[in-house]
Amino acid sequence: MLSSISNMRNMAMFPYTKAVREHIAAHPEMYDLAVVLRSPLYEMVRVRGKERTLSALTDMAAGGRSFTADEECRREILSFAVSRMICSVIGDRFLVNRVAVTEGKAAGALLARNHALLMPMAAEFGIDPIEEHDGSGMYSIHFTAFLKYSSKMRSPEWKLLYQRIKRGRVAVDEHRLIRLVEQAITDHLSERLPPYTDEIRSALSAEIHEVVTALNEKKAEFQKNNLGDISEARYPPCMKEILHQIQTSQNVPQMGRFAIVTFLHAIGMSAEQIFDLFSSVPDFRADKTRYQIEHITGRISSTEYSVPECSTMKSYGICYNPDGLCDKEWMKHPLTYYITKGRPAKSPARKRPPSRRQ
Numbered sequence: 001m002l003s004s005i006s007n008m009r010n011m012a013m014f015p016y017t018k019a020v021r022e023h024i025a026a027h028p029e030m031y032d033l034a035v036v037l038r039s040p041l042y043e044m045v046r047v048r049g050k051e052r053t054l055s056a057l058t059d060m061a062a063g064g065r066s067f068t069a070d071e072e073c074r075r076e077i078l079s080f081a082v083s084r085m086i087c088s089v090i091g092d093r094f095l096v097n098r099v100a101v102t103e104g105k106a107a108g109a110l111l112a113r114n115h116a117l118l119m120p121m122a123a124e125f126g127i128d129p130i131e132e133h134d135g136s137g138m139y140s141i142h143f144t145a146f147l148k149y150s151s152k153m154r155s156p157e158w159k160l161l162y163q164r165i166k167r168g169r170v171a172v173d174e175h176r177l178i179r180l181v182e183q184a185i186t187d188h189l190s191e192r193l194p195p196y197t198d199e200i201r202s203a204l205s206a207e208i209h210e211v212v213t214a215l216n217e218k219k220a221e222f223q224k225n226n227l228g229d230i231s232e233a234r235y236p237p238c239m240k241e242i243l244h245q246i247q248t249s250q251n252v253p254q255m256g257r258f259a260i261v262t263f264l265h266a267i268g269m270s271a272e273q274i275f276d277l278f279s280s281v282p283d284f285r286a287d288k289t290r291y292q293i294e295h296i297t298g299r300i301s302s303t304e305y306s307v308p309e310c311s312t313m314k315s316y317g318i319c320y321n322p323d324g325l326c327d328k329e330w331m332k333h334p335l336t337y338y339i340t341k342g343r344p345a346k347s348p349a350r351k352r353p354p355s356r357r358q
């Protein structure tokens with residue numbers, strides 16, 4: 001079944017598969033790292049590897065190219081290797097996560113257009129789907145594989161409790177199967193980086209410098225957007241966690257996005273500031289995001305949505321890391337948390353001077 005991944009075109013689209021590793025091991029002369037890093041003949045491969053990495057910081061798609069000639073495919077595989085080396089040398093978790101998410105998303109888009117590759121790619125990451133041949137277009141996967149890759153997806157539709165399970169297998173449609181494979185690729189790439197040597201660091205120094213500059217700019221942009229006059233120290237733990245997920249390019253559940261937009265709006269952040277903040281989300285789409293923010297904040301709708309109460313946050317599984325203040329009986333709302341944190345600490349009650357005896 002895996003053979004369909006192992007033609008050159010498919011290996012170029014998914015350059016992190018076992019088929020690619022076996023292909024490289026069988027043809028070491030075609031993948032000589034020393035030549036790729038230094039030869040002017042491979043300059044475009046190094047440029048593509050750098051752009052592949054930069055695309056994760058500029059919210060552009062990493063994939064989507066089409067290849068016909070074997071030589072083009074080979075160079076695409078090499079560009080992926082260059083990108084991995086750049087990430088290894090820089091070793092920044094934020095960068096590594098963003099690149100992994102971008103590659104995962106690109107793979108998801110490719111799988112949506114290449115249905116024949118979905119089953120072998122799922123199997124590659126141990127998902128073992130079985131297609132239901134009843135015309136429903138559904139698949140079933142073992143619940144352990146479902147749990148492994150859905151654990152980072154916090155919206156209720158991914159909770160095991162809400163799944164249709166039969167003999168230990170969870171029913172998923174094609175869209176959700178693609179999403180799970182996408183997550184599997186993201187996890188794989190964010191957890192594994194190739195080792196690097198001083199030679200690699202020195203040969204790619206110009207590309208690394210460019211990526212580090214873009215990375216620092218992106219981080220500075222976050223800081224500017226997230227602080228301002230609004231005190232992040234007062235945010236309740238749920239909102240801090242959702243912000244953290246956004247900043248580390250994790251997939252924030254739909255309800256989490258809704259909650260953070262209403263919360264930031266309620267504490268005085270402008271729609272523009274919120275929009276800037278969201279531009280780091282992996283599946284960011286400027287037009288759609290702007291519409292959602294303006295809708296939620298009441299700018300283009302008749303309703304200005306309220307921040308969900310704690311009970312709602314809990315039911316959606318996004319009441320992250322509640323602390324001692326959250327445990328108070330009267331803590332029912334994230335805004336109550338924010339307001340309470342902003343109050344000056346009570347000064348100890350002043351003692352009355354002892355009254356004089358008459």
Ligand code: SF4
Nearest residue numbers: 236238310313319326
């Ligand atoms: S208890 Fe409320 S304020 Fe605290 S983390 Fe949960 S949802 Fe947020």
